[in-house]
Amino acid sequence: MNYKAKTILHKGTPRIAVYFEKNAALIARIKTFEDARWSASKQYWHLPDTAANRLHFKLPLAHTLVPNAEGIASIETFKRYLLSKRYSPNTINTYSDALKSFLTFCNTKALKDINNQDVIAYNNDYILKNKFSSSFQNQTVNAIKLFFKIVKETSIETDKIHRPKREKVLPNVLSKEEVFRILDATENLKHRTLLALVYSAGLRISEALEMKPKDIDSIRMLIHVKNAKGKKDRYTLLSEKVLLLLREYYMVYKPKEYLFEGQFGGMYSSRSAQIVLKKAAERAGIKKSITLHTLRHSFATHLLESGTDLRYIQDLLGHSSPKTTMIYTHVSNDSLKKIKNPFDV
Template sequence: MNWKAKTLLHKGTPRIAVYFEKNTELIARIKTFADARWSPNKKYWHLPDTEANRLHFKLPLAHTLVPNAEGIASIETFKRYLLSKRYSPNTINTYSDALKSFLTFCNTKAVKDITNEDVIAYNNDYILKNKFSSSYQNQIVNAIKLFFKIVKETSIEIEKIHRPKREKVLPNVLSKEEVKLIINSPTNLKHKTMLSLIYSCGLRCGELLALQPHHIDSKRNIVLLKNSKGKKDRIVPLSPKILELLRNYYKVYKPKTYLFEGQEAGTPYSDKSLQSVLKQALNKAGIKKPATLHWLRHSYATHLLESGTDLRYIQELLGHNSSKTTEIYTHVSTKSIQQIKSPFDDL
């Protein structure tokens, strides 16, 4: 195979980066790996740092990479539990890999003998020592808490497992002028419609690509989002301008199964292709910021807040479980900040 691989940290999470020249056959091969992702910024594919993936790419195995026999059996039991609870395949993979990492660290102990002190030691001697991100540490905590809830005999006190202090990272927001430049850049009607719909309804990338023609209710001027994050349905308002754009799009493309289909009829447009659409739009608009599709969702929420929309409605429109998640947009809204006069102006 004409590819090279190495272990690294991708956004603070241990992954295996795979490099190769653009090749249709190799892209198809890499997509067969669970949780294979393309990084547009780093220009590499990356996979979970697992024993199987290390063996496949002939990378050296870490000395503590394998849990003991009981740990391996426990991980399989955990997977079956998650499957029965109807967790998504991505969540099952993420939590299973997280649990494997922890049980590998504790591979000299029986599961029933693992204590809260072991969790602290794991955080200090593995997570912090390797400079993994707090979000990765939080994934581990989620997996540990969930796993030990189903273990019959345990020394772990679940409620005493602490989470890392969250980093206060503000969402990235574009101005209305920048959004306008982005959505007006594509000459392709499908590309323009996709970017416009993401911003106008505050959609996640996956929510847009899962849309089907009948999810657009032109009579009630709403979009129905089925089985979104957290397996929740919700509705969002559909603006008259978007409805007109969608009608023009529908006349030209006549989608059948999905609202936005790939090259083959009946298959959804790929998220990687959509990311490429945004990248081309940014280049054409002359915007140098490293914007992602999620920036459009953040911008939608912030612009709603700045126009006076109640935070409770924004929470509902975005599908947030907690109001605390939505409140972060109050920290990036410039409506109140711009009214503050700097003392520098009086000098």
């Protein structure tokens, strides 16, 4: 389609103007867009200024684009619903943002008129076009399905919304030697204790940062992880060496509420913790792309390689499904070491 498009204000309303030489095929095509109109005085076709139309005509997305009034009100209702169901603050924010993105894309439609084809268009013209991950797409599908299940009048058939095929990406894992190189390169006592605890107990960073001193059970040599992902409690291992480190740390820092606190009190930030790991990895000469979650992956892999049953690893990590834990069988090199390479025979 040989055209020129730009954003305009048409009679005070944001629209997208499309200019092209008179051509029957192009006119028929532009008419397929919802609410496409011809302006005889301005000599252009114009369409609603929506995220979908901007993407179609390769115009930059505007930060001012928002859901319509009905959509904005519905997002607030959705947040209250999630809150009443006791979803975590993280999940509420993630689902609300995903829904806002979708309703912005459909902001020229009433909620009752949004249908499954709009979901497909959103996936193709927004998520895929902008190369967002399948994980982001899956979160959006979760939000859309949950939202439209509570909408009384809807054209959406939630059971027919398809999910993206999951990418089979294996996690990065550090060797034991690399983990200890990182810890040795971490001179600050608080930082070293935090990284050691995350690795030795297989914690998510949120679990470590929300932990309180009373959650460390030095009698039973266990750590009580409370209200973790899925609102589940669990126990995980307390290392004897990490216990000594924790005692030294406690004597120096004397945390009041949380085990790890910021400079001015309150919970230590996950961003700061990530920066600590990044700098320690650089000092240790680790070239792999790693995050704090890599320490948790490494804990699970090292347990598997030492002969720990997968069922116990599942419990220690707090996985709901054994399928999630099974991924570590693909990154463990213990079995691979036993295979003789034909090149070396």
